[in-house]
Each structure stands twice: as C-alpha cells, then as structure tokens.
Amino acid sequence: MISDQAKKQIDAWVAKYPEDRKSSAVMEALKIVQAENDNSLSAESIQDVADYLGMPGIAAAEVATFYENYNHKPVGKHVIRFCHNISCMLNGSDDLISHLEDKLGVKTGEVTKDGLISVKKVECLGACVGAPMFQIGDQYYENLTAEKIDEIVDGLK
Amino acid sequence: MAKIEIEIDGKMVRAKPGEMLISVTDREGISVPRFCYHKKLSVAASCRMCLVDVEGAPKPQPACSTPISEGMKIHTQNEKSKSSQKAVMEFLLINHPLDCPICDQGGECELQDVAVEYGSDVSCFSEGKRIVADNDIGPLIQTDMTRCIHCTRCVRFGAEIAGIMEMGGTGRGDHLKIEPFLTEGVTSELSGNMIDVCPVGALTSKPFRYELRSWQMNSTSTIARHDLVGSNINAQTYKGNVKRVVSGDNDAVNETWISDRDRFSYEGLSHENRLLEPQIKIEGQWKEVGWHVALDYAVKGLTSNILNNHQSDQLGVMASKTSTVEEFYLLQKIAREIGSENIDYRLNIKNLDNTAKLESNIKLGGLEGVDHALIVGSNPRLEQPMINHRLRKASLNGTSVDVINSMKFDFNYQLNSENIIAPNQIASTLAGVLSSVLASVSIELPDYLQSIKVSKESASIAEKLNNSDNSVIVLGEHVVNAENSATIVNLIAQIAKHTNSTTLNLSTTANSLAAELTGFVPGSKGMNVNAMLESDLKAYILLDIYPEYDFHHADKAIDALNDKDNFVISLNGFKNDIVSEYSDVILPIAAFYETSGTHININGDMQSFAASVVAPGESKPAWKVFKVLADLLKLPGFNYVDSTQITEEVSHQAHNNHLHNENIDLSITSDNINIIWQQSPYSIDALLRHSGSLQQTKIGKLNFAYMNASVAKDLGVSADSKYLGVPVVITDAVADRCVFVNANKATQTGGES
C-alpha cells in the first residue's frame, strides 16, 4: 500500500519525465516508499511501486537490488553510512568504524538493540577532501574524529 | 541496398552494410563462439565471448554488436581474438561448476562445447566458487542457478518474445542473479523456450530432469497438432518413448519458438490411462481380444445393424478435430462408400442449422506486416500462442490493435481499444462498423443496416479499418456458439470486403482445416452431428471422441450413443468410462507422435510427419485401422501401401468450402445470459488432459466461470459456489449478461445452460 502522501511525492517526480516514461521515477518512488516503511523495502512494496508506475515487478526489483540506497532487511531509524574508500581509509576510517562499532555494541550491517542506529560501510560518497566522513540521512558529516563521532551519535534520537 | 565487401580471415565476403558481423560469419560458416547472442533476441553484447580482432580497432570487438562497413578486415582466429576468447572462457568457468557428469545439460551444453575448444586444462582459480540458491519457478522449468552464466537470454526472451518480463537480473556485479520476482514463478504460455535458449544447465526441462543424456536419444522432426499453426518440433525418443520435445526451426511457421502446450503434451503418451488392447463388449461384459477378433466383431456389427438391412444411411461417423488428414479422409471415404453422408467433426457447435464460414487468407508471416488488426472473440495469447506472438511482433512494430471481446484479457501488447460486449451484442456493433464503412465509401446501405445506429465505438473501429492499407480481421472461437454467430461471420466478411482487409479465422483450430479439405462434413444427403444425435442412428464410427469434453450437447450425445439398439465402434487413445458404456467395440489407436500423418495449418501448408515412436501395446495408427476395416468391409479403393498415397488422393479431390454469404439477420437477439464455454488451453484434447506437468501450471489450473455481480445474482450463484460445475469468479472484466467459462475438467453439461 502506498499512502496518498507518498503518491503525491511520486507524482511530482513522474511529472519530470515524458508521459509514457513513468518508470523513470522508479528510483525515487522506491526511496519514498522505503522511507514510509521503516527504511526498508519488502517484496510487496516493490510490487506496489511497480504497479503504480505500470512496470513489471521484476523490473522494479532489479532496480531495488542494483542500487545501494535501498535496504531489504530491517535497519535502524538512523543509518550511519560510513565511507571506507581510499581517501577515508588513508585518514583512519577503519579505526573510526571500529570505534563506532564498539561504542554502539554492533558490527557493521547490524542494528542496535533499541532499533535506533545501524552502521553500514559504504563506498566513496564524494567528499574525499573532508575525509573521514559518513552520512546520516540527508546529512554529510566530514573531518570526523572519535570525539566528533561520539557527539554526533549521542545526539541521535 | 547495395552490398559491400569485407575481409574475414583473408577471405572476401559480401554483406549488407550495417549488418552485424556475427550474422555474416554465421552465414559464411565461420565459427565465432557466443553465449548471449541469439538470432531472435536483441543484442546484449555482454558475455564477450564473440570478441574478434577488427583491424584498426585498438580493442577486440564483439562480433554480435559490430556493424560492418566497407573494407573492414576481421580476424577471428588470430592471437588477439583467441586470447580474448580464451580469457572470457576462463572467467566463465571460474564460478561455473565443473561437474558436467551430474549436470542435466551435459552433452548439449554450449558452455561445455565451447570450453572444449577455448578452455584451458588447468585453472589457476583457487578462491571459493559462487553458489546461488534456487527458487522453484514452476512445474515446467528446473533451475540450477549456480550454473547460470548471466547471458540474459531468458530475461530477454521474456521481455521481448513472451511479452511478459518474468525473469530478471537482480543484484549487481558478482551478486547478479537471474531469477523471477516473488513466488509465482514463470507463468508465460511460451515459458519452455527459456529452456531452449539457456546455453547451460541453469534452466532445464523439469519433467525431463535426470531422465537421459541427449546423445542417448533419437531425434525426429514432427508437427505439433494442438493448434492451427502446426509448430515444427523435434521429438526426442529413447527405447520407443518420447522423452522430451524441443522446438524446430521454420521461419514461416513457428520461427524457432513453440508453446508450452506443444512442448510438454508428450507426457500424456505414457499415462496409465492409455488404451492398450482392442476390446469387444459381449453381453454387457468387456473382453480384451486380438485385432482380428475385434475387427471381425466390428464388421459383423455394421453388417447386421445396417448393411444387411440396406440402411447404410443409418451410419454416423464423427472425429475429433485433432485427427490427421489421412484419418479424416479414410473415415469419410468409408462412410461414403458404405452409403452414408452423416459425417461431422464440429462436435462443439451448438447450432449447425445456420452456420457460416470465414476463410483465412493471410499467412503467419503476413500478420507481422499488417498495419491494423481487429480481433473479435478471442484470447489469442492462451488459445493460439504462436499467432499471438506474431500479432505482438506486429504491435511492437507499430500496428494498432482493436479488440471486440466479451471479457477483458491479459494482452501482452498495447491495444488501441478494447470493447467488452456480450456475444449477442457483437453483431450489432459489427453492423455499426459495416454501416460506417459503407457510408465512407458511399455505398448505399442494405435494408438490414437501415435501422442501425452507429455507436462511437463502431465508428472508431470502422475508421481504423478504413484508414489502413493492410488490415486484418481476426475471428476467434468465442462467438461460435452465439445465437447469431452466422450473422457475425457474414458481417465480418462484408466489412473485410469493403475495407480490403484480410481475415484470419482462429475457430478452425487444431486440424479443422483438414476436416474441411477432406470432406469430413455432412454431404448433401447427410446429417450434421446435432441432427445425427436426434436421429436414433443404428451405427457409429467415432474417432478419438471423449463426449463429456467434446460435444456441446454432451448429455444429449451420451444419451443418443447409449441407445441399446445401435452399434458403436470407438477408436480411442485413452480409456474413458463413458465411451466404454456406449461402445460395442473399442479399438486402441496411436496418439500424437505415434502415427504418421498430415496437418494443415493456417498458412495452408500440408505438413506431413512420420511417427516418432511406435504406439504402445496393441494400439495402431488409426489410418491403418481404417484401411483394414475398409478391406474387411470389401470397400473399393483402399489399396494404400503408405500414407503418402492418401494425401496425394486428397489433393486431387479437394472439397469445396461453402463460404460466407450475404444473408445477414440482425433480428436474432435474446435476453438470455450468454455463455462462452471453453476448455482451458491445456485441456482441449485428450493428450493434453493427460499431461501431468502442464496441468500443474497456472494456465493448466484455469477452471473458472467468470461473471459480474448482477449476472451472479440472476443465476443465484456466489463467489464460493459453482456454475455448471465450475467455480465462480465474480469480476467486472466480463461483459454484462455474459458468463465466460474456462474449464479444465469435464462437466457433462458441456456448457449447455
């Protein structure tokens, strides 16, 4: 089930593309529906999106599993997407990821017991001159240190 | 277009500019290895196996996606080509299981074949191999996705040919996985072709799983007889049994695809219900006897019941529409030589008093070239899958398609309009079309059209036909039992005539065209099937008839045949209780694949085939039985040595079809609820009904009576009840005052309301 609110958001994206190319909006539609469902996509919601945009379910599933921004199992309310690619690695991201894992008591890929936070190692996020960095929601956090991480994580509710 | 010259491996070759290199090398017999390339699918260029050296290009180029141009020099065998091809081969093998001896594809595997030439004896890959979990994708296709090499032929087949994207590639990179979505698996009516296109053992035939190696089997080419296409197929046999069926190539007929129905029906051949011995009924008790005894008994029965009494016109002969040309011809010849013209195959037609026939005058290949199609009364996707495939190809090329149906169906192409109308209203819609067409060419309206009001829909359908240079009107089976079916046929013929449209009659399914050609229809002094059933005939010869499925008036037919004074000779491939009850002699006959014969398809091609296997037990090809029976009856003109003599004789005395006339009666209307009764696509003949795997599919399980809520209320049924023995589905997809039935079981009502 896609909410009316979500449908309105999807429609705004659909409007950007030629009339017979509704499926161009599938990537955003999946994100919108994912946001409505605790940040993860079930097979049913992928099918819902496909139906809404008039495309085969498997075609939407291909998209949902090809791109990295979709989750297919439960994640935390906040997902810390920690870059571990070269510039961040050179600037100590591995140690900081360990620090974060220790602090939260979870490994990357896991969710904290209270369901609040999960940590994911990701590839380059395109903020290499601010390495090490991570992303939470829409926000980038750059030039991270252990102290800065503590402060950011402690502020998550 | 002028041809150009290119050089391949030092040899000058002429080709069309822009042609892909691989089609040139294929034509010239130059071997270039490939996995993702398939001549009937779009180019993917992703397996990289066909990389060859093109002079001037820094990198090796894939032959499948390299358009040729004048003066191009290509090396398919030099070091650069070979090293790229060997590199790709090595990559393909690192994650592919190297256990060909336990793989079902072993011996007919493209990967195995190419590896012999391009593979290396030793692998330096020492990391863990990828393992892919399998999903159950349905009863027809076995998956073993660890063997998948990601060529995406099955994905492209679904999206491009089947017209329903069921397989896809999820994930990416190393995690790319070819699979269907959700749990329904693969349901397309053409799904089995994925087995043929899969180059490895990832998708194999589930019914054939672990049965045999390909090299153990003999392959015979034959013709599928479940529809009016007559797809070319190869039956693979072992020790007298058909073990698997794969598609054959014939661009004019089925190209390289076949329907699941044609691919998997062979399973019925080995069903325990096969009739194996001739039987005669003595004082109500069945007794298995030898052929001589059985045929003597048959001859005696005919002699005492009709011949001795000079009542030869008391013989009725009927045959299933799946019969061969030879079978139809010999049986009608027997009847006529005896002196009866009571001959008919149209068992499922409700009213034979006022019929009209629409000719088919367009070939399968021609369908792809039309610019507009009007489909009336058909769900072509399930009923005639290979014809639907041609219509879909046309549609993808821009052909517009209008539909007049009594239920919304799942078309796998875009429709210009879909008009959902009860069968009895179709005539008035078509009359509106005709009226509109005539008006546009300034022809005076005949009397019967004077009072017709042209609806918006009719006008728009007419306009499309008028504006098309090359349109076709396709008539399906759904209107054959409408009360004014003759009027519908005649209206279509008139519309076609005035719009220069071709026509395609899908109601002549299976081998009906052969019945017409061989004269397997009542003669001027003869009776049609419905009349025969009313006439207490003294003797019948029935070829492969299963009354509860085949007759429209099933109850009436069973009653008539059970009359204790008549003598019934039945020739059947499968046991049937009702047949046993009314017959006096039952002769076991060869089924599909077990007899030689001829099928006539919609192109008019007379496609002859040999038997692929010998019929089981004592069963014999029906044409041979008829020949012996004729000899025993001392009828002249049955001195055939082989079946080709019969087809030759047939071609010398083709019967005239009585075609449409202009007699159109629009006054036939009724407020009755219209019933369209159809056997489900996988239940239309005895062999299919005995094919286990097909029956397990979604299409095989179609057994529903669809109607809208108001009709359900009038009929006093609800969603959890049955109508005519078939579970009710309440849906707005069906026209009002109409019930559409797809039945996969027998109900003795046969659709009679």
Next chain:
Amino acid sequence: MNEVCFKNLDKKDSWSLAVYEASGGYSVWRKILRGELTPEQIIDELKASGLRGRGGAGFPTGLKWSFMPRNSAGQKYVVCNSDEGEPGTCKDRDILRYNPHAVIEGMAIGGFVMNATTGYNYIRGEFIEPFNRFEGALKEAYAAGLLGENISDSGVDFNLYAHLGAGAYVCGEETALLESIEGKKGQPRFKPPFPANVGLYGKPTTINNTESFASVADILSKGGKWFADLGVENSGGCKLFSVSGHVKNPANFEVSMGTPFKDLLEMAGGMRDGAKLKAVIPGGSSTPVLTADVAMAMTMDYDGIEKAGSMLGAGSVIVMDESTCMVETLTRLAHFYYDESCGQCTPCREGTGWLYRALKRITDGNGKDGDIELLLNVQDKIMGNTICALGDAAAMPVESFLRNFREEFEYYIEHGKSMVKG
C-alpha cells in the same frame, strides 16, 4: 586560481541568482535569447577554448557538441553527469553547492546549440544538499524567466530537471546513466550506437560533466582564447583538482592546467605532519598510481600526467605518505570495483571478484607463490574486453601498484603481514 567554476566561492550566498548575475552570469544565455549568438559561433568558441570533458575521458567538448544531429526532427536531450563517485573525486559536489547557476546556464546553452529542449541533471543519490541547492537554483531561474517554453519570447524552449541516483558508481558511465534515468539498472550500453544518435529514451543526447557545463558560460563571455590561455597546449583552461589523503589541508583547487604537482601539493599545505610522500594517484582511483619522484616532477595537465605514466582523469589527486601499505590500499580499491561492477560483462563480473578475493587472501596472510603473476594475468584478461571502462578501471590500479610497489606485495605474500605496518 578560482577563475571559472569557483570564481564566486568566497562570496556570501555564492549559489544565489543575484551573486551569479552580479558576476556576469546568464549574460551569454540572454544574448542567445536575443538571437545574438548562433550555435556555430558557440561551437567554434568552445573548440578554440580547448575545453575537454572534465568527467575523466577528456573528449573535446566543442567537437562533441558538433556531433549532435541538431537539425534532425524529434526530441533531443542534454544531460549533465553529476554522478560523482570515483574515489578521490568531490569537485562536482562543490560546483553544485556553490555555483549551481553556472551548470544551469551551461546546460541551457548546450540545449540551444544542440536543439534539445529538455535537460536532465543526474545527481548522485547521496548528494542531497547539492541536489537541494540545484533545485533552489532551478526555481530561481524559472522565476526569473530564464527557463521554460518560449523563454522571453525568443522562441527558445528549455526545461531542465534534476534526477537523483540511488547509489551506483557505474552510473557515472554515460550510457549507464541514461539507463538509470530511464528507470532501469545502470548497465552501460554497448556502442555504437552512440548517445548522440541513440541516447536517452532512444533520442539523440549529449552528456557532459558538471564542471564542463559550468565552464561553458565563462568561455563564451570571455572568449575561447582567454580560456585556452589559462592552460597549456592541448589542455586549455583551468581545472578543479580534489586533493585528498595525507595532506595538511585537503581541498578542491581550481588552478591552471599545467600547474606543477608540487605547487598543488603546497597549496594543500604540503604533507601532513612532515611525512614523506610515497605515492600519488593523480586522477581518481582508476588511474595508475605514481611514485613520489615521478609525481613531484609532473605537471597537472593531460599530457603532463600521461608523460608521467598516468591519467588526469577527473583531477582527483590522492596523496599517500610513507605509512601507507600499498597492498591494503589496492585491496580496498579492488573491493570497490568488485562491489560496483554492474555484472553484465563476463570479464568484469568475474574478474573483479577474482582480483578482490586473491588480494583479500593475501592481506589475510594467506598469499602464495604465483599470486603476483595471477593478479597481473587476471587484470590483463579484463583489460580491453568489456563494454565500458569499469573493467579497465579495475585493472589499471592492479597493474600500476604491482609495477611500482612489487616488493611490498612480495613481502606480504611471503610473511603474511604488511611490510609497512609490520
């Protein structure tokens, strides 16, 4: 420094229409709308400027624009590639954040030249802040009557939309990007046909990088020659370099083509903590790594970097000091390509996994004799055998790391531990 894309960087609200216009922004576009510039003039000026594609391939922009069948009937598209994802690269993010109108004006000009009335800017999915800035700028431009249909009664139409990605490096490949806009997996298309003939939705399409588009308006207002003279022969203009890694002040620098690497390093504050330079990847993770000596003698332009044995790429300079373990660094890069391969081509799908697994085994202490030859052999078999350049991009670092730092790999294989870290 900071003369084109970054010229307003130090101004407050540099991303606003007011600041952009105050520095001459949209003057070229308005000239076009007044009918005072022809497509031919624009293409000539671009050719004279020496501008080459800033996304990494370095194809001359003027030439690319001249390939579009501008007079063919039917819809045509102009697409901006802001799918910045090559490790080490983060310049387009800043252009979108600080100078989005330059991208809009560049795309509009491109649309005019190529007779394309619709444009899409493909912004990587994680760039929400840049996306919002770009959307804000679009809103301003529409409100100011600079975009839309029959703009200022000129008869010129141009509608521009932002499309967001969803996390796939390979979409930076232009045909994968088109597939992605079409709502499909980002799998690169084989070529030919090229996008100029069969592009977005099957229509003629031109795709340029964000920085390329952002440079167009200034080139046209100040002249192709002015731009060319900022750089050196064969590398016209200035270029954004993202300098990251072990430097004191990592940042983006817009400097003239031909600037010596050692000057660029100095701008970034030199090596951090006085450490010694060990290696430089000059153009993003796909380009061959260079040793310190070679890098210090190199100038930052297409030919200069090629002479040094690598490529300018997207201008993504990754600086490594002596504490860097080259085996572990290469393993991380190999993981990246393994993770980001789209999976369609056999050599890339299978080869990137093989490279990563073999390197992972080495860094896990399980290397064995012959592994170096194996790695070289596998990368060689990927190289040149795939549809897009991702295969080559995965192969090149392996070859260059092994060539320049072979002893570190030999040590790791023999001792099961890093030569650098111990």
